[in-house]
Amino acid sequence: xxxxxxxxxxxxxxxxxxxxxxxxxxxxxxxxxxxxxxxxxxxxxxxxxxxxxxxxxxxxxxxxxxxxxxxxxxxxxxxxxxxxxxxxxxxxxxxxxxxxxxxxxxxxxxxxxxxxxxxxxxxxxxxxxxxxxxxxxxxxxxxxxxxxxxxxxxxxxxxxxxxxxxxxxxxxxxxxxxxxxxxxxxxxxxxxxxxxxxxxxxxxxxxxxxxxxxxxxxxxxxxxxxxxxxxxxxxxxxxxxxxxxxxxxxxxxxxxxxxxxxxxxxxxxxxxxxxxxxxxxxxxxxxxxxxxxxxxxxxxxxxxxxxxxxxxxxxxxxxxxxxxxxxxxxxxxxxxxxxxxxxxxxxxxxxxxxxxxxxxxxxxxxxxxxxxx
Numbered sequence: 001x002x003x004x005x006x007x008x009x010x011x012x013x014x015x016x017x018x019x020x021x022x023x024x025x026x027x028x029x030x031x032x033x034x035x036x037x038x039x040x041x042x043x044x045x046x047x048x049x050x051x052x053x054x055x056x057x058x059x060x061x062x063x064x065x066x067x068x069x070x071x072x073x074x075x076x077x078x079x080x081x082x083x084x085x086x087x088x089x090x091x092x093x094x095x096x097x098x099x100x101x102x103x104x105x106x107x108x109x110x111x112x113x114x115x116x117x118x119x120x121x122x123x124x125x126x127x128x129x130x131x132x133x134x135x136x137x138x139x140x141x142x143x144x145x146x147x148x149x150x151x152x153x154x155x156x157x158x159x160x161x162x163x164x165x166x167x168x169x170x171x172x173x174x175x176x177x178x179x180x181x182x183x184x185x186x187x188x189x190x191x192x193x194x195x196x197x198x199x200x201x202x203x204x205x206x207x208x209x210x211x212x213x214x215x216x217x218x219x220x221x222x223x224x225x226x227x228x229x230x231x232x233x234x235x236x237x238x239x240x241x242x243x244x245x246x247x248x249x250x251x252x253x254x255x256x257x258x259x260x261x262x263x264x265x266x267x268x269x270x271x272x273x274x275x276x277x278x279x280x281x282x283x284x285x286x287x288x289x290x291x292x293x294x295x296x297x298x299x300x301x302x303x304x305x306x307x308x309x310x311x312x313x314x315x316x317x318x319x320x321x322x323x324x325x326x327x328x329x330x331x332x333x334x335x336x337x338x339x340x341x342x343x344x345x346x347x348x349x350x351x352x353x354x355x356x357x358x359x360x361x362x363x364x365x366x367x368x369x370x371x372x373x
Contacts, residue, residue: 002059003068003130004029006095008138012182012208014260015108015126016146019100021138023068023088026059028095065089065096074107074126082106083131104128104142108326122327124180124260125209141208143182144326145260163226163239164209164261167318170244171221172266175252175331179224179239180261182209187228189236194223204229211262251306253364254338255325263318267306270361275301300369303344307361313351316358320349323362330364339367 006029007022024032033053040046053060065088072082084103088096107126129139146152164180171177183189189205191212200221205212212224221241227233247268254264280297308319322328322343329338346363 002026002056002062002066003132003137004056005130005138009100009128009140011139012141012143014145014147014152015101015104015142016144017101017152019104019128019140019142021098021100021130023065023096023098025065025090025096026056026062028063028093030056030060063090069131070100070103070128071131072103072107072126072128074121074123080107100128101142107142108144122256124211124256124262143209143260144256146258148258162259163237164257164259165263166257166259166261166314167263167265168315169224169239169241170264170266171241172244172246172250172252174246174333175266176213176215177241178254178262178264179212180209181205181212181226182261183207190227190229190233192225192227193221194225195220196222209260250333251304252331252333253306253322253328253341254331255322255328257318257325258321263322265308265319265322267308267362269304270307271305273303273305275303277301295373297373298371300371302366302369303346303363304366305346305361305363307359309357309359311358311360313356313358316349316351316360319360320358322360323347328364330366341366 004024004026005021006024007020009019009021013019030053033049033056037046037049037053040049067085067087070084070086072084074080082103086098088098090096104126108121108123124144126142126144127139128142130137162182164182165178169177169179181189181191183205187207189210190202191205192199193201193212193214201214203212220243222243224239224241226236226238228236244266247266249269251267251269252264253267254262257263276298278297278299279295281293281295283293284291308315311319328341328343330341331337332339341364344363344365346361349358349360351358
């Protein structure tokens with residue numbers, strides 16, 4: 001078996017875009033190396049080419065592409081591994097092309113925890129690689145993200161440091177705080193939480209990304225600084241953290257955005273509706289004058305409508321994209337935990353180009369209500 005990778009995916013890619021892998025037949029690669037060796041001008045270059053030719057020598061006449069084992073790994077509890085056998089078809093030039101995104105997307109669908117219960121997957125990153133007899137080839141990280149045409153190149157991927165949270169950093173005293181950062185060039189980032197110029201907490205984020213999160217009872221902060229972590233640290237950015245005012249009817253939401261990070265927003269409830277639907281009644285025997293009919297089944301639903309106005313351009317863009325998120329969760333203040341919700345039919349977003357403000361309104365279907373039927 002001989003796997004010749006001509007072009008591997010970038011080190012960091014968006015899972016919901018194309019993830020191209022280009023492979024070559026051993027014969028085509030060996031013939032190309034023979035030509036390259038004749039043109040080599042340095043000893044180091046000739047040594048590298050000869051070493052690769054030696055590894056391919058036994059398969060130098062193979063003009064077909066062997067099946068490949070592709071592995072996708074996502075760090076859940078327990079770690080989940082998806083293994084797929086891929087057989088590329090060679091084109092006239094001897095190259096084969098495979099899009100690996102369909103496998104990586106599966107890694108972000110659902111996972112079964114250690115208790116065996118299937119739940120929506122909240123992970124932001126997964127690993128992928130070709131397993132060549134125990135040797136990992138074309139290793140890359142894929143974010144739970146998608147890039148739009150013209151703004152994202154599959155062959156370039158994500159290579160720069162970035163703040164993946166694109167909503168304002170606002171901290172509310174009774175609610176968790178989130179900030180997702182993407183590292184770069186396989187380096188480790190260090191973040192420092194500050195208040196009035198004094199360090200409150202610092203920690204590291206390993207490549208490729210991590211989310212800074214702390215609960216409502218953490219001491220006050222007003223700034224997050226991001227540094228490279230090495231012998232001579234370099235400050236990369238600083239982000240102000242505002243102190244938010246909790247509305248009378250709070251509705252705190254987080255969601256995975258298109259960049260693969262967590263966004264948060266504090267809405268105010270505008271309307272809450274409880275409906276009982278699909279009621280099934282039956283008529284009982286008339287022999288009992290009291291119990292002549294009964295309900296045998298029904299379903300109960302609850303929806304919450306929220307909205308926001310006077311939004312800046314950046315705020316509007318972030319909130320208008322919320323319905324496209326694969327995971328939306330609401331913070332239940334009573335049990336202090338996140339619960340998954342979904343967008344119901346009601347949704348509107350509009351931008352007023354005259355006054356320069358936007359507005360949004362969403363109707364969320366709340367967690368399912370269990371009944372006694």
